[in-house]
Amino acid sequence: MELLRVQTVASKTNNAAIPAMFVRAETEQPGITTVHGIKLEVPIIDFSNPNKEKVLSEIVEASSKWGMFQIVNHEIPSHVISKLQSVGKEFFESPQEEKELYAKPLGSESVEGYGTKLQKEENGKKGWVDHLFHIIWPPSSINYHFWPKNPPSYREANEEYLKYLHGVVDKLFKSMSIGLGLEEDELKKAAGGDDMIHLLKINYYPPCPFPDLVLGVPPHTDMSHITILVPNEVQGLQAFRDGHWYDVKYVPNALVIHIGDQMEIISNGKYKAVFHRTTVSKDETRISWPVFIEPQPEYEVGPHPKLVNENNPPKYKTKKYKDYAYCKLNKIPQ
Numbered sequence: 561m562e563l564l565r566v567q568t569v570a571s572k573t574n575n576a577a578i579p580a581m582f583v584r585a586e587t588e589q590p591g592i593t594t595v596h597g598i599k600l601e602v603p604i605i606d607f608s609n610p611n612k613e614k615v616l617s618e619i620v621e622a623s624s625k626w627g628m629f630q631i632v633n634h635e636i637p638s639h640v641i642s643k644l645q646s647v648g649k650e651f652f653e654s655p656q657e658e659k660e661l662y663a664k665p666l667g668s669e670s671v672e673g674y675g676t677k678l679q680k681e682e683n684g685k686k687g688w689v690d691h692l693f694h695i696i697w698p699p700s701s702i703n704y705h706f707w708p709k710n711p712p713s714y715r716e717a718n719e720e721y722l723k724y725l726h727g728v729v730d731k732l733f734k735s736m737s738i739g740l741g742l743e744e745d746e747l748k749k750a751a752g753g754d755d756m757i758h759l760l761k762i763n764y765y766p767p768c769p770f771p772d773l774v775l776g777v778p779p780h781t782d783m784s785h786i787t788i789l790v791p792n793e794v795q796g797l798q799a800f801r802d803g804h805w806y807d808v809k810y811v812p813n814a815l816v817i818h819i820g821d822q823m824e825i826i827s828n829g830k831y832k833a834v835f836h837r838t839t840v841s842k843d844e845t846r847i848s849w850p851v852f853i854e855p856q857p858e859y860e861v862g863p864h865p866k867l868v869n870e871n872n873p874p875k876y877k878t879k880k881y882k883d884y885a886y887c888k889l890n891k892i893p894q
């Protein structure tokens with residue numbers, strides 16, 4: 561059975577029509593629901609600023625008020641990011657049979673593998689995007705079966721990126737920990753410590769003749785603690801702010817940070833998960849590389865005990881991450 565791949569659909573469409581399953585209701589169409597002419601300038605935080613307290617307070621404020629920010633002058637060299645991008649792009653540009661070698665096995669409970677969201681959304685629609693998911697950390701959770709063997713430098717490029725990513729993760733967790741009034745290392749420890757899963761996803765959004773009618777990834781908050789995302793230069797990320805959808809300005813060489821559900825829970829609501837979605841382009845391919853930093857499936861997450869008391873009751877239940885994920889994916893109230 562041949563599975564639906566958006567890249568294949570895109571290569572076969574002419575400019576006359578696209579399959580109805582991709583065409584959104586007007587209430588969702590980005591052409592209608594996006595505030596045009598204004599790009600949202602989410603906070604841009606300069607990691608190289610010698611004023612460390614300023615950087616810390618900017619991270620805390622952005623996490624509390626926006627749930628999203630961009631980091632510039634982080635310590636990940638641009639050649640490391642370019643390499644991550646070029647090997648990912650090469651994978652998606654390889655022949656379809658090659659990509660299918662990494663397809664997510666049917667019925668598999670893990671998200672790992674190459675594919676297209678098979679389950680339609682409630683409204684029966686599909687996003688204009690294919691993806692590849694694989695865990696890059698910790699070593700005991702990695703399944704190399706899902707790491708492309710071609711191009712041959714794929715693994716090395718991903719490992720090199722990961723080496724630098726650890727520093728960014730640590731800095732974010734430390735700042736957010738202090739922002740909660742905790743000791744520097746307490747938040748990371750409560751979030752799952754060095755065992756936290758780093759799940760890489762590559763989103764591949766082919767050009768679409770009717771970009772105003774479709775969405776890439778539909779509106780959602782990430783389930784992770786935090787997500788660290790590298791985009792290519794094609795506009796597409798949007799955030800929901802004050803009741804409207806806005807394009808998030810593309811900043812060259814920046815990392816985009818999303819606060820996810822688990823961080824909102826652990827902080828008992830101080831940090832806010834950001835509601836976001838993506839649009840696609842008429843003539844360019846957009847690609848993004850989010851890494852979801854999340855607990856192990858069996859790990860229990862709840863509001864940090866030091867943040868709750870009689871005056872501040874827990875706003876969220878404590879539960880295993882896998883149970884949280886199950887409820888969210890199956891739309892069961894948490």
Ligand SMILES: O=C(O)CCC(=O)C(=O)O
Binds near residue numbers: 789797
């Ligand atoms: O492509 C992007 O910029 C965002 C993708 C996203 O939100 C996701 O994969 O969860």
Ligand SMILES: [Fe+2]
Binds near residue numbers: 780781782836
């Ligand atoms: Fe997301």
